[in-house]
Amino acid sequence: MSLAQMLYQWADDRFDLDDAEEFGGKAFPAEDSFLLGEIALFCFVMLALTGIFLGFFFEPSTSATTYEGSVAKFQGEELPAAFASVLQITYDVPFGMFIRRFHHWAAHLFVASIGLHMLRVFFTGSYRNPREPNWIVGTVLAILAIGAAYTGYALPFDEFAATATGIGFNVTTAIPVVGDILAKVVFGGSFPSSATIPRLYFLHVLVIPVLIVAFLAVHMVILIRQKHTEAQREDDIASPASDGGDRAVDREDDTVVVGLPAFPNQAAVSAVVFFLTLATLSLLAGFLPVHNIAAYGPNNPAGTPDLIMPDWFLMWLYGFLKLLPSWLSFTIPVVGIHVSAEFIGGLGIPGLIFLVIFAWPFIDREEEPVHFTADPLNRPWQTSVGVSAVVFIMLASLGGMNNLAARATGLSTGTLNPLLLAALILGPVLAFGIVYRTLREPSTGSAGEVLGDD
Numbered sequence: 001m002s003l004a005q006m007l008y009q010w011a012d013d014r015f016d017l018d019d020a021e022e023f024g025g026k027a028f029p030a031e032d033s034f035l036l037g038e039i040a041l042f043c044f045v046m047l048a049l050t051g052i053f054l055g056f057f058f059e060p061s062t063s064a065t066t067y068e069g070s071v072a073k074f075q076g077e078e079l080p081a082a083f084a085s086v087l088q089i090t091y092d093v094p095f096g097m098f099i100r101r102f103h104h105w106a107a108h109l110f111v112a113s114i115g116l117h118m119l120r121v122f123f124t125g126s127y128r129n130p131r132e133p134n135w136i137v138g139t140v141l142a143i144l145a146i147g148a149a150y151t152g153y154a155l156p157f158d159e160f161a162a163t164a165t166g167i168g169f170n171v172t173t174a175i176p177v178v179g180d181i182l183a184k185v186v187f188g189g190s191f192p193s194s195a196t197i198p199r200l201y202f203l204h205v206l207v208i209p210v211l212i213v214a215f216l217a218v219h220m221v222i223l224i225r226q227k228h229t230e231a232q233r234e235d236d237i238a239s240p241a242s243d244g245g246d247r248a249v250d251r252e253d254d255t256v257v258v259g260l261p262a263f264p265n266q267a268a269v270s271a272v273v274f275f276l277t278l279a280t281l282s283l284l285a286g287f288l289p290v291h292n293i294a295a296y297g298p299n300n301p302a303g304t305p306d307l308i309m310p311d312w313f314l315m316w317l318y319g320f321l322k323l324l325p326s327w328l329s330f331t332i333p334v335v336g337i338h339v340s341a342e343f344i345g346g347l348g349i350p351g352l353i354f355l356v357i358f359a360w361p362f363i364d365r366e367e368e369p370v371h372f373t374a375d376p377l378n379r380p381w382q383t384s385v386g387v388s389a390v391v392f393i394m395l396a397s398l399g400g401m402n403n404l405a406a407r408a409t410g411l412s413t414g415t416l417n418p419l420l421l422a423a424l425i426l427g428p429v430l431a432f433g434i435v436y437r438t439l440r441e442p443s444t445g446s447a448g449e450v451l452g453d454d
């Protein structure tokens with residue numbers, strides 16, 4: 001017996017590699033858009049690795065420390081330790097600037113790929129019976145990813161990020177009944193207080209990543225158990241059966257998944273995606289600067305920067321805060337609970353949106369299990385809902401950038417806001433109408449005709 005065989009035998013006795021071999025033979029449908037989930041996965045791995053590097057140097061404290069690093073304008077000044085440590089990472093730690101940028105761009109790509117992955121699953125109807133649980137787990141992952149990015153944004157404790165993070169604090173305190181307690185737990189009471197950065201740091205490096213790992217594990221186990229959806233086949237397919245002979249798979253037979261074996265074919269494709277993700281992020285980190293904290297300076301509780309902006313993926317929430325008029329606030333009679341416009345915009349509407357997302361597979365309910373993906377062009381109302389949701393989020397994000405829009409158009413934000421609010425309400429309705437009408441056009445045939453039964 002060769003050494004390799006002996007090693008294999010040793011491992012096989014302990015890990016039952018035959019089972020792994022069976023997994024290696026599992027089919028992965030060859031569909032490029034299925035790689036979006038993998039990109040998200042790889043981004044998470046890279047975030048964890050670069051985060052460990054940053055964790056060696058970052059100091060989660062707002063206590064004053066004398067800065068002795070190489071940024072001339074701060075030398076000898078008393079700075080919050082968190083801010084000073086990010087300056088040190090950026091300008092004094094070898095590879096620090098590169099790794100910080102890499103972590104930043106990986107976070108953006110993580111959220112973007114999750115968003116696109118979610119859209120792919122939505123438009124192809126891959127959430128339908130039996131995959132509703134994975135849609136729900138995925139939605140939790142999307143919320144956690146946004147939470148991770150939000151808590152990380154605050155950590156350098158510079159003027160710009162601290163002010164933007166403060167908006168989240170205000171929204172939290174605006175939650176009826178439990179707002180103050182929640183603000184104490186998450187932000188350590190007032191904002192910014194000496195407890196704010198340690199709390200957000202704890203959430204950012206431990207609580208949220210552990211939850212992401214746990215939910216990801218469930219996401220993957222469900223995926224492996226249920227197998228991938230597969231695109232509608234054009235014809236019957238001849239596939240090598242396990243006994244070595246050829247067996248034709250009927251194009252309608254969804255009990256069998258046709259695709260590349262997990263090992264080695266799909267593993268090779270995944271390796272390419274991994275290295276492409278690594279290369280893209282390296283390129284971005286090498287050439288595109290991020291959040292220039294030396295220019296913003298440390299958090300100054302007395303001042304407010306001209307332009308306060310959250311990251312792009314939180315812009316839609318910021319848009320609700322900016323566009324909803326304050327007269328929406330009301331007090332519930334008898335119990336005397338105050339519901340502010342800030343709460344309605346910052347958490348009420350987003351909460352409702354996520355509730356609809358969670359419930360979606362049960363709204364677009366399917367009695368029988370479906371294992372083929374659907375063609376979005378054959379699903380007029382579902383596709384129309386998807387397109388109008390995208391239009392809604394984009395218009396809400398535009399609302400979040402109303403100050404930039406005001407600069408660009410020469411109008412005041414007071415004039416622009418009602419127009420943007422009207423667009424936010426009418427735009428999605430219009431988008432729904434146009435897409436629905438287009439997909440129902442008699443010339444393209446009805447959904448049933450396009451699908452065909454032959």
Ligand code: HEM
Nearest residue numbers: 034037038040041118126127134135138139141142228229
């Ligand atoms: C951290 C975030 C996430 C990661 C890393 C992740 C990863 C993956 C991967 C690798 C796959 C298999 C390949 C693919 O279909 O793309 C997958 C499938 C799936 N994901 Fe996610 N996902 C995440 C978030 C989400 C979200 C936000 C949703 C929806 C709300 C979702 C719903 C699904 C569903 C339903 C499947 C099965 C699709 C099918 O069989 O065609 N996932 N996910």
